[in-house]
Amino acid sequence: MFAIDHGIAQKWWVKPFVNLTRAMPLDPTRPMATRTLIKAVNEGNTLVIFPEGRISVTGSLMKVYDGAGLIADKTGANVVPVRIEGLEATPASYLNSAQVRRRWFPKVTVTILEPVKLEVAPALKGKARRHAAGAGLYQIMSDLVFRTTPIDRSVFDAVIEAAKVHGESRVALEDPVAGKLTYRKMLAGARVLGSRMAPFAPEGGAIGVMLPNAGGAVVTVLAVMSAGRVPAMINFTAGAANVLSACTAAKVETVLTSRGFVEKAKLDRLVAEMSGKVQIVYLEDLRAGIGLGDKLKGLWNRRRPLVKRSGSDPAAILFTSGSEGAPKGVVLSSKNLLANAAQAAARIDFGREDKVFNVLPMFHSFGLTVGAILPLVSGVPVYLYPSPLHYRIVPELVYASNATILFGTDTFLSGYARTAHPYDFRSLRYLLAGAEPVKEATRRVYMEKFGLRILEGYGVTETAPVLAINTPMFNRFGTVGRIMPGMEARLEPVPGIDEGGRLYVRGPNIMMGYLKADAPGVLQPPEAGWHDTGDIVTIDAEGFVTIRGRAKRFAKIxxxxxxxxxxxxxxxxxxxxxxxxxxxxxxxxxxxxxxxxxxxxxxxxxxxxxxxxxxxxxxxxxxxxxxxxxxxxxxxxxxxxxxxxxxxxxxxxxxx
CATH class of the missing domain: 3.30.300.30 (ANL, C-terminal domain)
Known part of the structure; x- marks a missing residue:
C-alpha cells in the first residue's frame, strides 16, 4: 500500500498511476486516515509512506509528521528507511534552479537500510506518546541521511565533488578584501600553491598555518591538504609559549603566514619569538615565484590532488584552547571532519540558497569544520571576516552580504546586539551559538530586537567539533540540544554530584588522538574510541543535553x-x-x-x-x-x- 498526498493524487498525470496501484490519498483535514493505515498494516500489508508528508522542497530533511511515527508505534511494524538521491537534480524537480543545479541525466541512488524498531517509552500515553513516536521516527530519518552521506574520502576530494555537482563557476568564498572566489579559482589556486609545499614537511607531516579568516586562508589549507601534508592551525592569540608548545607537540617545523597579516594584526613580536624555533614562510614570497605556466598547469590539474589521501588519513591538527592548561594537538582525519559535516547536514535544513557568514577563526574547530568545510562540501557560499570583535562592522556586513547563517559565541553575539540596527539581521535564518553558555539576556534581546531564536549547540575540538545541537524542530532553551546522529553517549557517576554524570562520547567524528609536547609526534588515541569530555551533564527523556559544568570546575565547600x-x-x-x-x-x-x-x-x-x-x-x-x-x-x-x-x-x- 502506498500513502500519497491528497493534493498530488488529484493531479491529472498522477491519477492513472493511483488507479493502477494500491494508493491511499492522505488529507491533513481527515485525521481518521491514520487509523485506516494502522488497520491496513495490522492486516499484514506493507506500507510505503513519505513521513515528511510531501516531496522535499528544500533538498534536506523536512519535518516528520507524528502520524507516520504513530503508525509504526501502534502496529509494532519494522521501519525500513529508504533514501532516494539524484532525482531532485532532474528537469522535473520540485526544486528551483537556485536550489539545485539541474542536469538531464544525474546519477540516481536508492539506499535501503536494515529494518529498525521504533522505540517509545511504554509509560507515555496520548499526545505525549504521539509526539515521542514522531520524534523517534525523525531520529531514524536523520540517521538515514547521515549514514547515506559519503564520508570515507579526503576533504579535498569532497570539495572537488562539490565543485562538480554545483558547478565550478559557483562562488565558494568571499571576503571584504579579495572579493569573490569561485570553486574553479579556489581549486586551481590550491593546486598551484600545493606544489610549493614539499620542502616544508615530509608527506603526512604537519605544516603550520597562521592566517586570518579570509579566502586565502582556505586556499592555503586546501593547498596543504592537496600536497599530502597536514595543516596545523596555529592560534596566534595564544601567546608565544603556547604557540611554540603546540608546534613542538605536532612536530611543526614550518609555519605559513602573510606579511600583511602580521603587520595588521601586530604579530611582529610573536613572529620574532617563533623564528628561532620554526621556519616562517610568507605567502607573498611563494606567490612571487609562481609564473603563468604554473597557473595554467594548476588550472588544468585542479580536479586532482597532488598526493592522493584517504578518509582515514590525518586532515588537520587543531589545538585545545588552553583555557585549563597547556594546549594539546587534536588530530582529525578527513573522515572525522566530513562525518561532523554530514551530522550537521542531517539535522539542519540548509542548501544552495543559503550563505554562511563566518567570523570564527579557523584555528577554532567550529570555524574550520562548520564555518568552512561544511559549506564548501555542500555548495553553500561562505563570507569570511577576520575578526569577531568588530561589533559595529560585522552586523553591517551581514546585512550587505545577505547572509542567512551566522555563528558566534555569547560574548560576540551580545556585542553585535548592542550596536546592530534592528534590520541588520533581516536575512538570517539560523543563528547558532556555542563555546560558552548563552545568557538569557542575550536570547531575549535577539528575540525582541531582531525576531531571531538563538540555537545553542555544544562541541569540543576532539569531536570535530559539534557534539549536540538545538534545531528549529527540536529546540529547548537552557539545553545544548540533542546528541548528533551516529554518536553514542554514556554518563559516568561523579562522587558528590547527585544529578547527571561525566559525559563520554564515541562516534565517527571522534578525533584520531592527542599530540602532546612531552611526546612530540606520538599519537595518543582515545581508549576504545571513547572520548572523555570532562563535562558534567544531564540527558533528559527526549535526549536534550544540559551542561552542569566542567568536572574540573566544581568546588567542594x-x-x-x-x-x-x-x-x-x-x-x-x-x-x-x-x-x-x-x-x-x-x-x-x-x-x-x-x-x-x-x-x-x-x-x-x-x-x-x-x-x-x-x-x-x-x-x-x-x-x-x-x-x-x-x-x-x-x-x-x-x-x-x-x-x-x-x-x-x-x-x-x-x-x-
Whole structure:
C-alpha cells in the first residue's frame, strides 16, 4: 500500500498511476486516515509512506509528521528507511534552479537500510506518546541521511565533488578584501600553491598555518591538504609559549603566514619569538615565484590532488584552547571532519540558497569544520571576516552580504546586539551559538530586537567539533540540544554530584588522538574510541543535553560540590552583559572558597546574594568575595582565560 498526498493524487498525470496501484490519498483535514493505515498494516500489508508528508522542497530533511511515527508505534511494524538521491537534480524537480543545479541525466541512488524498531517509552500515553513516536521516527530519518552521506574520502576530494555537482563557476568564498572566489579559482589556486609545499614537511607531516579568516586562508589549507601534508592551525592569540608548545607537540617545523597579516594584526613580536624555533614562510614570497605556466598547469590539474589521501588519513591538527592548561594537538582525519559535516547536514535544513557568514577563526574547530568545510562540501557560499570583535562592522556586513547563517559565541553575539540596527539581521535564518553558555539576556534581546531564536549547540575540538545541537524542530532553551546522529553517549557517576554524570562520547567524528609536547609526534588515541569530555551533564527523556559544568570546575565547600559555572550563571543575571569568572581557592575552615571576578562596575556580594535568594539557590553558591576589575583575560575565541585568571588571583594572594 502506498500513502500519497491528497493534493498530488488529484493531479491529472498522477491519477492513472493511483488507479493502477494500491494508493491511499492522505488529507491533513481527515485525521481518521491514520487509523485506516494502522488497520491496513495490522492486516499484514506493507506500507510505503513519505513521513515528511510531501516531496522535499528544500533538498534536506523536512519535518516528520507524528502520524507516520504513530503508525509504526501502534502496529509494532519494522521501519525500513529508504533514501532516494539524484532525482531532485532532474528537469522535473520540485526544486528551483537556485536550489539545485539541474542536469538531464544525474546519477540516481536508492539506499535501503536494515529494518529498525521504533522505540517509545511504554509509560507515555496520548499526545505525549504521539509526539515521542514522531520524534523517534525523525531520529531514524536523520540517521538515514547521515549514514547515506559519503564520508570515507579526503576533504579535498569532497570539495572537488562539490565543485562538480554545483558547478565550478559557483562562488565558494568571499571576503571584504579579495572579493569573490569561485570553486574553479579556489581549486586551481590550491593546486598551484600545493606544489610549493614539499620542502616544508615530509608527506603526512604537519605544516603550520597562521592566517586570518579570509579566502586565502582556505586556499592555503586546501593547498596543504592537496600536497599530502597536514595543516596545523596555529592560534596566534595564544601567546608565544603556547604557540611554540603546540608546534613542538605536532612536530611543526614550518609555519605559513602573510606579511600583511602580521603587520595588521601586530604579530611582529610573536613572529620574532617563533623564528628561532620554526621556519616562517610568507605567502607573498611563494606567490612571487609562481609564473603563468604554473597557473595554467594548476588550472588544468585542479580536479586532482597532488598526493592522493584517504578518509582515514590525518586532515588537520587543531589545538585545545588552553583555557585549563597547556594546549594539546587534536588530530582529525578527513573522515572525522566530513562525518561532523554530514551530522550537521542531517539535522539542519540548509542548501544552495543559503550563505554562511563566518567570523570564527579557523584555528577554532567550529570555524574550520562548520564555518568552512561544511559549506564548501555542500555548495553553500561562505563570507569570511577576520575578526569577531568588530561589533559595529560585522552586523553591517551581514546585512550587505545577505547572509542567512551566522555563528558566534555569547560574548560576540551580545556585542553585535548592542550596536546592530534592528534590520541588520533581516536575512538570517539560523543563528547558532556555542563555546560558552548563552545568557538569557542575550536570547531575549535577539528575540525582541531582531525576531531571531538563538540555537545553542555544544562541541569540543576532539569531536570535530559539534557534539549536540538545538534545531528549529527540536529546540529547548537552557539545553545544548540533542546528541548528533551516529554518536553514542554514556554518563559516568561523579562522587558528590547527585544529578547527571561525566559525559563520554564515541562516534565517527571522534578525533584520531592527542599530540602532546612531552611526546612530540606520538599519537595518543582515545581508549576504545571513547572520548572523555570532562563535562558534567544531564540527558533528559527526549535526549536534550544540559551542561552542569566542567568536572574540573566544581568546588567542594563544607562537604558539598558546587558548580562554578552555575555561580557564573547567577552572576550573569545579577549583572547582565558583564563578563564574570569564578575561581576556587583553598580555605582552612570550609575546604574551598569562591572568588568572583567581574568587570561590572559597582558590583557587590549583596547583588549576587539577592539573585541567589530569589532563585532559591544554595547559600554555598554565593561567593565569599566579589572583585571588580577593568578587564578580564580572554582567549582568541572569546572564552574566559581561566588559567590566567586563576594564576592572577593566586599571585595576588601570595603577594598579600
Amino acid at each position: 563544607a562537604g558539598e560540590m558546587v558548580s562554578l559555572a552555575a555561580v557564573e550563571a547567577l552572576a550573569a543575571e545579577a549583572w547582565p552583559g558583564a563578563m564574570t569568572g569564578v575561581v576556587a581557592r583553598p580555605d582552612a575552615r570550609k575546604g574551598e572558597r569562591l572568588i568572583l571576578v567581574t568587570d561590572a562596575r559597582g558590583a557587590t556580594r549583596a547583588d549576587i546574594q539577592a539573585v541567589s535568594k530569589a532563585k532559591g539557590a544554595s547559600e554555598l553558591m554565593v561567593p565569599a568575595e566579589v572583585r571588580v576589575i577593568e578587564k578580564l583575560p580572554v582567549l582568541g575565541t572569546g572564552k574566559l582565560d581561566l588559567v590566567t585568571l586563576g594564576r592572577d588571583i593566586a599571585a595576588e594572594e601570595q603577594a598579600a
